[in-house]
Amino acid sequence: MTSTDTSTAWRTRDDLRNIAIVAHVDHGKTTLVDAMLHQSGTFRENQDVANRVMDSMDLEREKGITILAKHTSVRAPATDERDEVLITIVDTPGHADFGGEVERALTMVDGIVLLVDAAEGPLPQTRFVLRKAMSMRAPGAAATQAAGVEATHLPMILVINKIDRPDARPAEVVDEVFELLFDLDVPEDAIDFPIVYTNAKAGTASLAADEPGTDLAPLFETILGTIPAPSYDAEAPLQALVTNLDASPYLGRLALCRVHNGTIRKGQQVAWIAEGGVTTRVKVVELFATEGLERVGVDSVGPGGICAVAGIDEVMIGDTLGDPEDPRALPAIRIDEPTLAMTIGINTSPLSGRSGDKVTARVLKDRLDRELVGNVALRVSPTERPDAWEVKGRGELQLAILVEQMRREGFELTVGKPQVIPQEIDGVRHEPLERVTVDVPEEHSGTVTQLVAERRGIMVAMTNHGTGWIRAEYHAPTRGLIGFRTEFLTATRGTGVLNRSFEEYVPWMGEVRTRASGSLVADRLGPATSFALQNLSDRGVMFVKPGEEVYEGMIVGENARGEDMDINVTKEKKLNNIRSATGEELVRLTPPKVMALEQCLEWIRGDECVEVTPDAVRLRKVELDQVQRAREAKRAKHDG
Template sequence: MAVRSDLRNLAIVAHVDHGKTTLVDALLWQSGVFRDNQDVAERVMDSLDLEREKGITILAKNTAVRWETKDGPVTLNIVDTPGHADFGGEVERALEMVDGVLLLVDAAEGPLPQTRFVLRKALRKRLPVVLVVNKVDRPDSRIAEVVNQTYELFLDLLDDDSSDTSALDFPIVYASARAGRASLTQPADGSLPDSPDLRPLVETILTTIPPPTYDEGAPLQAQVTNLDASPYLGRLALCRIHQGELTRGSTVAWCRANGDVRLVRVTDLLMTEALDRVPADKAGPGDLVAIAGIPDITIGETLADPENPKPLPVIRVDEPSISVTIGINTSPLAGQSGDKLTARLLKNRLDAETLGNVSIRVRPTDRPDTWEVQGRGELQLAVLVEMMRREGFELTVGKPQVVTRIIDGTLHEPVERVTVDVPEEYVGVVTQMLGPRRGRMEQMVNHGTGWVRLDYLVPARGLIGFRTDFLTETRGTGLLHHVFEGYQPWAGDLRTRARGSLVADRRGTVTAYACFNLQERGTLFVGPGTEVYEGMIIGENARAEDMDVNPCRERKLTNIRSSTAEELERLAPPRHMSLEQALEFCREDECVEVTPDAIRLRKTILSRSEREKRRARRR
C-alpha cells in the first residue's frame, strides 16, 4: 500500500454559524495565498449572492492550501461544507471526497442539532475527527463544559455493538478563527489562544488525518462527487481519484449509475490551487480534480480504466422529508416582470437542478404544468425558488408538505430534533407553542446565565410556519435549530396557524381609504397603490376564518363639509414577507406567486364563488 505524504483531504463540518468559512479564510491568509495589502471580501468561499445575503454556506466548495513543513510542502485540500441541516446532501457528498474532518463547535453554544448530524455521518464512515473549539474569546464562552458535551455526543452516537472506541481519542484544538489563532492548550474562558497563528491546528491535522493511500499499479478509479459548469468547457465533473492516474486527453470508461459502461475522452483536466482551477496534465490518487468532456455525467458515477472498468459504489444520501408543488404562474398579473413563463422552461430547470443536487427529487403531479419538488427542508426549497426567481422565472409555489412513508403497514412521518435557546421568561411560551404541534420535550438545561436550552422531538409538519411565530413570541431573542431525526408513526392532527386570511374580492389598485378601514380587521400585507386581484391574500385576519374584502374601495365625495374632514388618518405600515415567511404562512388552500419583482400570497382557487362551492360540497 503506497502513501501520498504530500497531501491531506479534509472537510470542515459544524452547525450553522460556528465559524467554518471564517477559519478557511484565516488558513488562506496565513498560507500566503493573498498579498498583505490585497483587498479580499470576508468569507471569500461564499461566492453565491444568496450565501452573502443570508450569511450561510449553501454549496460545498473546496480550496487547496499549500503549507510549508520541515519535511517539505504539503497540500491541504479543504472542503468547506454548509452548516444548515437543509443542505445536508452537500455535507454527505463532501465526506466522500475526504479522509478526515475538522469538527467545529462554538465555545458558547456547544454542540447543536447539525453538529450531531455531521458527526454521525463522519463516524459511520470511520473518518478521524479533530475537534476545534472555536470562538474561545467570546465573553460567554464555557470551554470545559462544551468539551464535555461533545464527549457525551460522541458516546451517544457510537454504535452500542461497536467495540471500536478509538473515535473517542480525538485531539482538541482551541481556536479563534476570526483572530487567526489556535492552541493545544485550553485558554481561560473569554481569552485568546496563546499561539499567534494557526500552526498548531495545521500540525494537528497533519498528524491526525491520514494521507491518501492507494495500490501501486491499480487501474483507474475516480468518483464524481459534484458538478459545476464553465462558460468555455461546459459541464465540469468534480472527482476524487481513488486509484490510478488520470491524464488530459486520455480515454476512460464512464461507468453510469444505470450499469452502462461507455468510453469517453477527457478533454480537459483542472486542479485547484488556492481559490482557482488551473490546467493540469495529470493527477494521481487522492487528488481532487475537475474534468471536462462528458456533458451527461452525473454525481456518484465512476471514471475507470477502459480495459478493466471497476465502478465504485454510487453515492447514497438521506431521502427528502419536505415537498412543495412548483408550477407556472397562473395569476392575472403573470408575465409582467419575468421572461421564463412556460412549463417547458420550468421542467428543464428543475431537471437541471436534480443533476447537480443529489438531495432534490422532482415528481410529476396530475397537472401538466406543475411538479412536486422534494427536499430536506423549507430553507433548501426556498433557496431553489429564490435562485429561479432571480433567473427570470415566474412561479406558483404551494404550501410545504411532509413526505410520508408506509412502514410495516403504518403511516409514518418525518420527525425533527429541535434545540431552542431562550431567556428564562420565555420557557412557558415555547412549551405552550410546541404542545399543540405534538412536540415532546427530551431535555431542559438551565445554563445559569439567564438562558435555558430545550431539546424537543417535533413532527416536521409541526415546524412548518413555526419560526415566524417563535421569533414574534420571544421578541426576537430566541434561537431555534432543528435537524432531521427519523420517521415515527403519524402523530394525528396538528393545530398550527390560528388566524385566517383577508382576501381581495376584485381586481384593482389598493386605496388608502380602504386600508384605513381594513387595518382594524387584521394585519395588512399591501399598501396604497398596490395592484391586487380577486383571490389575492392582502392580510391576516384577526379571527380564525377567512374574509373576502374590498381593498380598492374609494371615498365617496359630497358637497357637504364634515366637521372631521381635516383629521389626519394614520395608516399602519404593511407587513412585508420574505419568501420563507410567505411559504410558512400558507394554508393548504393557499400558495405563493413568485416573480422577479414581487412575492404575493393568493388562494389556490381565485374565484370567490368557486371557493364557496367547494366549501359547500365538503359540508
C-alpha cells in the first residue's frame, strides 16, 4: 500500500480505486464490465464465460436488465510510473424502479463512470443517477477539505458507448450531457470531466470519437487519472459502513462493508453500532475480499477496501462496525421514500393450493420480512386484513419483480392494483410527478401527445433528429401513468420506446382517466369451452383458451364497451341423436391475449386484482360473488 500525505493525519491509498458504472437501462453497463474483466486477465484464455456475467439472477438474464447492484474487481498492471492498482467496480441497475440500489452503491465508491448510448443520449435514469452523484460526497471527502478543497460531488468520467451504431451521434450526445448538467445546476467544477468513446461489445476505447480503439487501455488510464484514491484519517479508529447484505449456507448472513478508517481483521472483536446507536461487541468470524468474481478469504482489509464480514447474524444495511474502545457511528444510508404501494395477500380464489406449496399468511409475512433485510427501497405495513400487507416501492416493475420472485419460490398470492402514495406538504395534498421520455415515429407523435394529455401530462420538450423519429419529454403524475405502457404500445403499433423516472412531488392534479374498456367476468366454476368462446368472441378480446379452468369472478376477457359483463364461458353445445351437416365443423378461435405479470398489474382497475401462482397468472375481481358486486355497484351509483 502506498500512502501520500494530504495533511497531518490524512492519507490516501494509491493502490485502490472504487468506481460505480451508472447509466440508463440497456446502454451497455454490464457488457462494459464484461470487457473490463476479460482484458484485465480475470479469466483464463480458454475459460468459458457467459455473456453479461454480472447479471447472475435468472430474472436478470431473462429480462436483460440489472436488478441488484453487484461489485467485482480488476487489477490494472504496474507500469514504470506506478504500481499495480486494484479497481473495484460496482455494476448498478439501469431502471429507475431500482434506484434504491443505485443510491446504496454510490455510498461505496469515490467516483462514477457515466455511460451514455451514442445514439439515444441521456434518458430519465441518466438524469436520476447524475442528480444523486452530484449531491453525494465521496467517502473520503474530508481529506480534500483538510487540504483546502471543498468536495461537493462524486468525480465523473463520461463514457459514450456504442459508437459503432450506424445512427451514432457522439458530438450531439456530449452536448446533451452538458445541457443536462446545466439543467441540474451542478457546481462549476463538475463540468470539467474526461470523455471516453467505447464499443463495449468489441472491448475497445478511444479518447476521440473518430479514432477507433484497439482495447480498453484508454479507459483504465482515465479511471486511474480521474477517480481519486480512497482517503482516510490515519489517527481515527475503525469505521466500516454496511452497504449491502448477502447470505452463505455455511456462515449465515454476510455484511458487505466499505472500510472508511482503520483496518478490520479476521477474528478481532468489533463494535456493531445498530440503528438508534445501540452498540454490541461481536467477533469477525470470517473476512472476505473480492478478486474478480470470486470471494476469497483474507486476514485483513484496510481503509478504502470493500469486504464481506461473517459472524453478525442480525446486522442491517446502514449499520457501522467500529472500534470497541472508541465506537463512532457513520451517517446512515439515506434512501428516497417509495412512491407506489400495492397490497399482497394470500391466494383466496377457488383454485388456491393447486400448484403452490406456500399458501399461508405466516409464510408470506416471513418472506416479506426477509425481503426487507436486503431491499432498502421497500416498506411493508399491515392492512385491515390479517392475511394481506401493503408493500411500498419505487415503481410497478420493482414490485412486479418481487412478486415474480415469490411466485418462482412456490408462493400463491393475490396482488392488488398499484396505488400512488400521496404526501401532505404544508397542509396541501401532493402526489408524485414523473418525467416521461418517449421515442416514436413522427406519424404517431400526435396520438401519443393526446394519450399523455388525457392522463394529465404536459409536454416540456420535443426533439426531431431528422431520422423520422421524434423524442418528446412530458411531466405526468405517476397515478396517470399506471397502465399507460400497454396503451402506448398499442397506439404506436409496438414501435414506441417509453422511459420514465420520478421527478418531484406536486399538488394533486385532479381526476385522471382510467382504462376505457370493461371486463368480461366468468359467472361460474368450470372449464372454458370452444363453443362458448366462439359465441362470445364478438363481445371483446378473450384471455382464456378452451379447457382452461375458470371460476365465478375471474376476468376472462376485455369488454369492447366500458362496463363489466358477466358471461358463461363454460356453456357446452347441446348434443342430440340427429346428424347435422355442420355438426363436425372445425371451430376456429382467435388466440387468447396473454399478458405478463407487469402488464396484468397495469391493466387492472381498483376493484380488480391479480391471482399469482407458480403455474398461472389470472385476473379476477376483488369481490368474486356477482350478486354482491351488483349490490355494491348499485350502492356506489346511488351514493355518487
